[in-house]
Amino acid sequence: xxATSRQVEPARVAEPGEGISLEELALASRNHAMPAEALRDxxxxxxxxxxxxxxxxxxxxPATWRLRLDGCVERALELDLQALQSMPSRTVRVTMECxxxxxxxxxxxxxxxxxxxxxxxxxxxxxxxxxxxxxxAAPTSGAVEVAFTGADHGFERGVEQDYERALPLxxxxxxxxxxxxxxxxxxxxxxxxxxxxxxxxxxxxMAHVKWLxxxxxxxxxxxxxxxxxxxxLRQEPEDPGDPVSRIEPRALLLPPGDPDFLTRERILRPGxxxxxxxxxxxxxxxxxxxxxxxDGDTWREAEVESAVEAEVETAAGQQDHRWAWxxxxxxxxxxxxxxxxxxRATDSTGREQPIVPQWxxxxxxxxxxxxxxxxxxxx
Amino acid sequence: xxATSRQVEPARVAEPGEGISLEELALASRNHAMPAEALRDxxxxxxxxxxxxxxxxxxxxPATWRLRLDGCVERALELDLQALQSMPSRTVRVTMECxxxxxxxxxxxxxxxxxxxxxxxxxxxxxxxxxxxxxxAAPTSGAVEVAFTGADHGFERGVEQDYERALPLxxxxxxxxxxxxxxxxxxxxxxxxxxxxxxxxxxxxMAHVKWLxxxxxxxxxxxxxxxxxxxxLRQEPEDPGDPVSRIEPRALLLPPGDPDFLTRERILRPGxxxxxxxxxxxxxxxxxxxxxxxDGDTWREAEVESAVEAEVETAAGQQDHRWAWxxxxxxxxxxxxxxxxxxRATDSTGREQPIVPQWxxxxxxxxxxxxxxxxxxxx
Numbered sequence: 001x002x003a004t005s006r007q008v009e010p011a012r013v014a015e016p017g018e019g020i021s022l023e024e025l026a027l028a029s030r031n032h033a034m035p036a037e038a039l040r041d042x043x044x045x046x047x048x049x050x051x052x053x054x055x056x057x058x059x060x061x062p063a064t065w066r067l068r069l070d071g072c073v074e075r076a077l078e079l080d081l082q083a084l085q086s087m088p089s090r091t092v093r094v095t096m097e098c099x100x101x102x103x104x105x106x107x108x109x110x111x112x113x114x115x116x117x118x119x120x121x122x123x124x125x126x127x128x129x130x131x132x133x134x135x136x137a138a139p140t141s142g143a144v145e146v147a148f149t150g151a152d153h154g155f156e157r158g159v160e161q162d163y164e165r166a167l168p169l170x171x172x173x174x175x176x177x178x179x180x181x182x183x184x185x186x187x188x189x190x191x192x193x194x195x196x197x198x199x200x201x202x203x204x205x206m207a208h209v210k211w212l213x214x215x216x217x218x219x220x221x222x223x224x225x226x227x228x229x230x231x232x233l234r235q236e237p238e239d240p241g242d243p244v245s246r247i248e249p250r251a252l253l254l255p256p257g258d259p260d261f262l263t264r265e266r267i268l269r270p271g272x273x274x275x276x277x278x279x280x281x282x283x284x285x286x287x288x289x290x291x292x293x294x295d296g297d298t299w300r301e302a303e304v305e306s307a308v309e310a311e312v313e314t315a316a317g318q319q320d321h322r323w324a325w326x327x328x329x330x331x332x333x334x335x336x337x338x339x340x341x342x343x344r345a346t347d348s349t350g351r352e353q354p355i356v357p358q359w360x361x362x363x364x365x366x367x368x369x370x371x372x373x374x375x376x377x378x379x
Numbered sequence: 380x381x382a383t384s385r386q387v388e389p390a391r392v393a394e395p396g397e398g399i400s401l402e403e404l405a406l407a408s409r410n411h412a413m414p415a416e417a418l419r420d421x422x423x424x425x426x427x428x429x430x431x432x433x434x435x436x437x438x439x440x441p442a443t444w445r446l447r448l449d450g451c452v453e454r455a456l457e458l459d460l461q462a463l464q465s466m467p468s469r470t471v472r473v474t475m476e477c478x479x480x481x482x483x484x485x486x487x488x489x490x491x492x493x494x495x496x497x498x499x500x501x502x503x504x505x506x507x508x509x510x511x512x513x514x515x516a517a518p519t520s521g522a523v524e525v526a527f528t529g530a531d532h533g534f535e536r537g538v539e540q541d542y543e544r545a546l547p548l549x550x551x552x553x554x555x556x557x558x559x560x561x562x563x564x565x566x567x568x569x570x571x572x573x574x575x576x577x578x579x580x581x582x583x584x585m586a587h588v589k590w591l592x593x594x595x596x597x598x599x600x601x602x603x604x605x606x607x608x609x610x611x612l613r614q615e616p617e618d619p620g621d622p623v624s625r626i627e628p629r630a631l632l633l634p635p636g637d638p639d640f641l642t643r644e645r646i647l648r649p650g651x652x653x654x655x656x657x658x659x660x661x662x663x664x665x666x667x668x669x670x671x672x673x674d675g676d677t678w679r680e681a682e683v684e685s686a687v688e689a690e691v692e693t694a695a696g697q698q699d700h701r702w703a704w705x706x707x708x709x710x711x712x713x714x715x716x717x718x719x720x721x722x723r724a725t726d727s728t729g730r731e732q733p734i735v736p737q738w739x740x741x742x743x744x745x746x747x748x749x750x751x752x753x754x755x756x757x758x
Contacts, residue, residue, distance in 0.1 A: 019397060019398015019399050019400060020398050020399035020404050021398060021399070022495070023641060023643070025404070025407055025483060026495055026643050027641070027643075028404055028407045029411060029412040029493075029495055029497060030411065030412055030414040030415075032411030035409040035432070035435070035570075036409075036435075037435040037438075038436070040438060045568065045570075046426060047425060047426045047569070047570050048436075048570060051411075051426075054640050055637060055638050056414070056415075056416040056637070056638055057414060057416055057427075104404060111641070114408075115408070116401070116405055116408055118409065154639065154646075155637060155638070155640065155646050156640040156641070157640075160637075189424065189425075190424050190426070190427065191414075191426050255435075258434060258532050258533045258534060258539075259434050259435055259533045259534070260533065260534045261433050261533055261534065261535040261536075262491060262535070262536075263402055264405050267534050267539075
């Protein structure tokens with residue numbers, strides 16, 4: 001359903017000092033982050049991968065599920081799960097991140113799913129290249145965009161809708177875009193789109209439509225809610241804004257030591273520590289990570305693992321894992337007292353994580369670096 | 380490690396009107412609830428089951444993992460995973476709930492993991508009856524309690540500790556207490572205690588020690604932190620308090636209709652709706668559920684599925700599923716306007732969900748009924 005501006009209530013921004021509301025908390029308790037200790041793993045276990053579902057997780061019977069490809073195509077297709085799974089498949093390792101990651105750290109805070117910094121995860125997705133399916137359907141010469149519809153249904157700022165997003169045709173035909181039916185070698189968990197979802201490597205999570213039921217080729221720009229109203233970078237409600245697309249660079253530190261239950265402050269004993277973490281960007285490979293152990297006063301260059309090293313380490317075979325995060329390490333002599341650790345990534349296109357957040361009304365793409373507070377004991 | 384009151388900082392209670400803090404939000408984003416739509420399932424998919432981990436999820440190599448049984452026993456035992464899995468096993472269907480479920484709805488709000496009402500889930504746990512292991516080890520005549528140690532380690536209100544809880548010997552020997560290595564027929568997910576955890580049917584989650592590495596038989600009452608400091612029902616910090624143990628009765632409604640993304644308000648069209656939900660108690664089977672569709676002004680009795688019906692429905696075989704929730708249903712003629720739905724359970728011991736929360740300093744066992752706000756459209 002197309003959204004018109006008349007139907008849409010404006011997004012709200014929290015008052016200065018306003019704590020997280022029970023509504024935001026309800027979202028935070030159902031849409032969970034990846035716990036920071038999962039940064040030790042190259043592949044995130046499915047149960048720890050971040051999850052963001054706009055509406056309810058739909059219950060889909062795989063026996064009756066169908067994927068339709070239609071719209072501006074020569075041959076509309078309808079596939080059942082068995083037909084999809086019998087096509088040539090590809091497995092791609094992808095770091096996926098929610099576009100709202102970092103929103104709760106913005107001031108003032110846009111009121112929506114209140115992510116801190118953990119809305120991320122890396123998985124191996126197996127499925128059929130979307131380009132193969134589109135080639136079978138044969139888009140007509142006027143085709144310009146492709147819309148993807150999920151089985152999830154709800155209301156958002158006054159607009160009733162199926163969750164639906166579109167991509168320009170060129171992006172839809174790009175290498176490694178998949179209609180995926182497996183995650184880390186197992187059928188998709190229900191919260192990750194069972195039985196099939198779109199995977200668009202390098203793009204924020206809103207593009208990876210879950211519970212996919214329809215692919216519709218369009219001969220004009222898409223005007224649906226999630227592209228034209230939500231997921232725009234704007235400063236004012238009336239600003240048309242730029243679309244949210246690829247993932248901005250970010251590095252996260254694996255928190256050293258042990259946690260305090262309530263504050264999540266890290267506690268460790270003095271001595272040499274190998275700090276490590278993982279860094280990613282949807283624009284190009286991460287080529288450098290700077291780490292500070294004094295809250296940003298000074299920075300040192302970490303060692304960044306190359307994709308080839310990652311490949312050897314995990315023995316996953318043929319691919320260069322260009323869509324996956326890279327591990328970084330740095331030795332640190334931890335001395336007694338409180339320290340604030342920070343890390344910042346730079347990618348091959350020159351994009352660098354900012355220190356000051358770039359505010360926008362939707363709270364998207366805040367990739368400012370995040371502090372990790374560490375208390376080093378006396379002994 | 381024993382905790383002394385000198386070491387322990389007092390728990391904090393939020394000021395009136397104080398929003399959820401970023402510290403509480405950080406806990407909420409890593410310890411996730413079961414999304415309410417999962418109430419449609421008798422068995423909760425592992426990825427949707429609630430998770431509460433006090434410290435970091437430990438990385439355990441199943442090849443080197445060992446379970447030790449020692450203390451006041453005739454024969455200390457050490458088992459590897461293969462040895463555990465080769466013993467006679469049992470599968471038990473268990474509804475598990477966090478003792479802090481409902482905490483964020485208390486006023487004033489105790490500051491800790493800010494659960495609303497979703498810290499619950501039901502799974503089939505497969506493992507070795509703890510009674511069999513204890514029989515092999517042969518507790519000495521003076522044995523009174525059994526302590527269970529997890530591999531997770533951290534700090535809590537100033538006290539460094541492995542996560543550890545104890546049970547009275549009689550409770551540890553009870554039927555259906557398991558050292559479980561499978562959840563819903565698959566190896567435990569890492570966040571649920573891989574490779575093995577304790578399952579204590581009927582008890583709140585704090586008793587089901589995850590990442591279990593040691594079972595220690597004691598000849599005196601246990602004095603560790605999680606039994607003597609945390610998980611006590613008290614009004615004042617200096618009050619010794621009563622221990623938190625079994626799950627108080629609760630009913631939750633499967634939210635009807637479709638959600639609004641932000642508010643989670645439910646939106647549906649007018650007409651006859653079958654309301655349903657699930658209800659449980661750790662003290663005895665749920666025998667009655669009352670449902671209100673007018674915010675508690677009037678109540679009607681729902682139909683409560685018997686355990687036998689649940690068994691037939693799921694074809695899981697031999698057991699009566701006495702530890703699992705029961706489904707309830709009630710027909711409702713939804714008329715246009717806003718309605719507040721509520722449900723309250725009563726168990727076979729006469730325990731009934733209260734309307735007014737029972738406040739305590741730790742925010743435990745708040746089983747007051749929860750409203751579900753529903754907007755019925757005009758057509």
